Amino acid sequence: MQQALTILQDTFGYEAFRAPQAEVIDTLVRGGDALLLMSTGGGKSLCYQIPAMIRPGCGIVVSPLIALMQDQVAALKQLGIKASFLNSTLTQDEITAIEACLRRGELDLLYVAPERLTQPRTLALLKSVTISLFAIDEAHCVSQWGHDFRVDYLALNLLHEEFPSVPRVALTATADARTRQEIVKNLALSNAEEFVVGFDRPNIQYRINLKTNPRNQLLQFLKTEHAKDAGIVYCLSRKKTQDTAAWLQQQGFKALAYHAGLPAETRAEHQRRFLAEEGVIVVATIAFGMGIDKPDVRFVAHLDLPKTIEAYYQETGRAGRDGNAATAWMVYGFQDVTKLRQMLDSAQGDEQHKRVEQIKLNAMLGFCELTTCRRHALLAYFDEAAAEQCGNCDTCLTPVETWDGTEAAQKALSVIYRTDQRFGVSHLVDVLLGKASDKISQFGHDQLSLYGIGQEHSAQAWQSVFRQLVAAGHVVADPERFGGLALTEKCRPLLKGQDTIAFRLDPVQKTSKKLSKAPLPDDIDVGIWEALRAHRRALAEVQGVPPYVIFHDSTLQAMAEQMPSSLAEFGALPGVGERKLEKYGDGFLQVIRQL
Numbered sequence: 253m254q255q256a257l258t259i260l261q262d263t264f265g266y267e268a269f270r271a272p273q274a275e276v277i278d279t280l281v282r283g284g285d286a287l288l289l290m291s292t293g294g295g296k297s298l299c300y301q302i303p304a305m306i307r308p309g310c311g312i313v314v315s316p317l318i319a320l321m322q323d324q325v326a327a328l329k330q331l332g333i334k335a336s337f338l339n340s341t342l343t344q345d346e347i348t349a350i351e352a353c354l355r356r357g358e359l360d361l362l363y364v365a366p367e368r369l370t371q372p373r374t375l376a377l378l379k380s381v382t383i384s385l386f387a388i389d390e391a392h393c394v395s396q397w398g399h400d401f402r403v404d405y406l407a408l409n410l411l412h413e414e415f416p417s418v419p420r421v422a423l424t425a426t427a428d429a430r431t432r433q434e435i436v437k438n439l440a441l442s443n444a445e446e447f448v449v450g451f452d453r454p455n456i457q458y459r460i461n462l463k464t465n466p467r468n469q470l471l472q473f474l475k476t477e478h479a480k481d482a483g484i485v486y487c488l489s490r491k492k493t494q495d496t497a498a499w500l501q502q503q504g505f506k507a508l509a510y511h512a513g514l515p516a517e518t519r520a521e522h523q524r525r526f527l528a529e530e531g532v533i534v535v536a537t538i539a540f541g542m543g544i545d546k547p548d549v550r551f552v553a554h555l556d557l558p559k560t561i562e563a564y565y566q567e568t569g570r571a572g573r574d575g576n577a578a579t580a581w582m583v584y585g586f587q588d589v590t591k592l593r594q595m596l597d598s599a600q601g602d603e604q605h606k607r608v609e610q611i612k613l614n615a616m617l618g619f620c621e622l623t624t625c626r627r628h629a630l631l632a633y634f635d636e637a638a639a640e641q642c643g644n645c646d647t648c649l650t651p652v653e654t655w656d657g658t659e660a661a662q663k664a665l666s667v668i669y670r671t672d673q674r675f676g677v678s679h680l681v682d683v684l685l686g687k688a689s690d691k692i693s694q695f696g697h698d699q700l701s702l703y704g705i706g707q708e709h710s711a712q713a714w715q716s717v718f719r720q721l722v723a724a725g726h727v728v729a730d731p732e733r734f735g736g737l738a739l740t741e742k743c744r745p746l747l748k749g750q751d752t753i754a755f756r757l758d759p760v761q762k763t764s765k766k767l768s769k770a771p772l773p774d775d776i777d778v779g780i781w782e783a784l785r786a787h788r789r790a791l792a793e794v795q796g797v798p799p800y801v802i803f804h805d806s807t808l809q810a811m812a813e814q815m816p817s818s819l820a821e822f823g824a825l826p827g828v829g830e831r832k833l834e835k836y837g838d839g840f841l842q843v844i845r846q847l
């Protein structure tokens with residue numbers, strides 16, 4: 253293990269291992285298999301990179317996305333590690349050259365896409381050389397229960413049969429118990445040691461608001477908190493990503509759309525700019541993000557509700573991989589739930605699967621309507637215990653006011669029942685408020701005794717009541733009735749007056765000032781920071797790599813704080829290993845001296 257620590261310090265420039273990196277490395281170096289579940293940004297890569305360097309032969313990394321491979325390989329080369337990748341972007345000559353390197357034993361790490369790895373030709377090549385280990389990244393892709401299932405991953409169980417003596421490690425950041433079981437089963441990892449590290453991402457601030465005027469809400473958020481930051485905005489539909497990106501451009505942001513319907517070149521170009529330039533906002537459907545390893549994404553904004561808490565966790569998890577403060581911001585409304593339910597219902601798949609999806613969607617809505625700490629609830633969803641109050645989510649920072657909604661709930665449930673459980677929220681609210689409309693006269697709802705009995709609350713308050721009744725499971729939005737609301741068994745005690753209910757008082761549009769967090773500590777001088785960034789940018793441009801491949805923000809921050817004046821001091825900064833010290837030390841010292 254001394255050798256592993258030396259590599260960590262000299263090559264990577266880090267002082268000590270994080271838990272459980274040392275144990276995972278030890279397991280692999282000794283030839284054992286491992287399954288590692290660790291949250292994004294936790295430091296999974298080192299767990300196979302270091303053993304691959306220590307063990308004889310080349311480590312093979314299975315990675316699903318080309319962008320991810322290229323990034324990781326660029327970063328490893330910066331550290332002086334002999335790494336390469338094989339994928340469809342290479343020419344035949346390049347492939348031949350890399351294969352020759354591999355045969356000569358000149359590589360420590362080779363990244364390969366799963367569909368290429370399992371080709372007979374590749375397998376024959378790998379059999380002719382020494383393999384130090386197999387690392388299967390994004391291992392949840394092998395699970396049909398998870399949401400990123402990839403057929404190619406299923407074939408990876410042949411690694412176990414073809415290379416029985418080569419250690420394997422499967423890595424993922426999201427895996428509930430069931431996904432974990434499927435990984436073990438489908439990758440034949442029953443003898444693997446399991447390492448599970450917490451899901452908490454303490455640097456991410458979770459904030460969820462009601463959708464009132466989503467564009468203005470987003471604009472306000474961006475302007476006050478993330479004016480020059482890189483981030484991702486998620487929308488449900490392709491059209492909306494394009495419209496939103498165009499609108500953000502008009503507002504002066506560097507915004508780009510990304511969805512599966514765009515031509516491949518456009519997608520690649522937008523992704524490239526997101527990685528290479530600073531302050532780019534990608535407005536995307538969920539097609540964007542998996543495997544994008546950009547460490548300095550400062551915010552993830554949802555303009556539409558994700559389908560599941562797993563998806564929310566994974567999408568928001570793309571923010572703040574570098575450990576610096578980041579924001580997960582969302583606005584949602586009832587129309588999201590109706591839309592998602594209709595999508596789920598019209599999707600293909602068996603009834604059992606659809607039912608699971610409905611349950612998951614309800615859990616997501618319940619999460620939005622929480623009156624308690626969001627982080628606590630999120631971690632509880634992944635079976636992890638946490639403090640009652642995290643102090644870094646909207647409900648902790650601005651405690652939610654509640655009101656006794658028992659009587660309102662009774663009225664709302666009754667109006668659903670009396671109108672035959674087939675109408676949507678806006679009609680139900682009209683009945684409660686005693687409004688006149690064609691629909692009301694058509695169905696004779698102005699004749700009901702409930703007509704107009706809800707005038708003590710506003711239309712908005714009633715919408716909130718219905719939403720919270722759905723979130724609490726008293727009411728379902730029935731897709732077979734076009735999103736009409738229907739009662740569930742659970743509402744009985746409430747209707748009978750045997751139970752009470754408290755509702756969240758929807759906050760009036762707040763300014764987010766109080767919550768805002770600059771990505772940089774206040775005591776760093778903006779001039780110094782910008783000078784360091786400019787130097788980093790120049791280095792990155794010359795080499796054609798993203799700026800964070802040169803140094804992460806956290807290293808730049810340490811530089812700005814400590815202002816090193818010698819190579820020895822520079823080499824002691826976190827993230828500065830021998831190779832980077834040699835390549836960049838003098839340049840940055842010069843910049844610092846001139847400040």
Ligand code: ADP
Pocket residue numbers: 266267268269270273290291292293294295296297298547573574804
């Ligand atoms: P993951 O793959 O789990 O999302 P990475 O392997 O990309 O995470 O690591 C996230 C960040 O943490 C990287 O910037 C990495 O260099 C850094 N890191 C990893 N291990 C350590 C360590 N022991 N000490 C300091 N920084 C580390």
Ligand code: ZN
Pocket residue numbers: 624625626627628641642643644645646647648649
């Ligand atoms: Zn909290």
